[in-house]
Amino acid sequence: MFVEDNFICNMDSCDVLRAHGFSVTATYCASAAFEAISKHEHLSALVTDIDLGSGGDGFDVARHARKAYPHLPVVYISGTAAARHLSEGVKDSTFLTKPCDPLQIVAALNRAIRLEAA
Template identity: 60%
Template sequence: MAIRRILFVDDNFICSFENCEILREEGFSVLPAYTAPAAFEHINRHQSLAALVTDIDLGPGDDGFAVARWARKSYPGLPVVFISGTASGRHAAEGVCGSEFVSKPFNPQQVVDALGRVMHAKAA
């Protein structure tokens, strides 16, 4: 069976909780992180990850782009979905290659669909 562990990074606890629950209902195992340093800790544990979903604006310090770049060092080609309510214009310039962007507010199915596309693209 394929690994379906997702690292979900969002500093908004409510948004994170709701989306992690929906991803679990879709059959994913979800590791939540609420800050970039917490995401780095998960990545540094070298657990198998199927994908990363990260908010871009994570408060003070590193942002979601930094999290994605760090994750790709440990997991080359890791499927990435960025989410943000304010940074859509930055995705093309700062997002990692092959990633997708979903604008907040969103229907959780949009994130599930974006994950399907980026994970399918890696498998192809």
């Protein structure tokens, strides 16, 4: 699942992820992510922006996802919340500073998924 409120960033990043073999569910806000997670469809990983506007942030999304999928790999992306990651991020998550190239997201996901499988 990819959660990003910036439409262009969401679309571009999801296109790159799909081109690298990932099946991606794109959402644009925390409430849509909560709804998708609550459907209990299989999730292999979560990539989420932190600043998602009203209705919750990426930290909330990750906590909700980890309740449903306790070992879910999580990658946060943000241009403003690096300092908050250590105190608010879920355990064993990855943080990427925006702007980041979508290929950095691909690499972070591959590492996180590989670590989870080990």
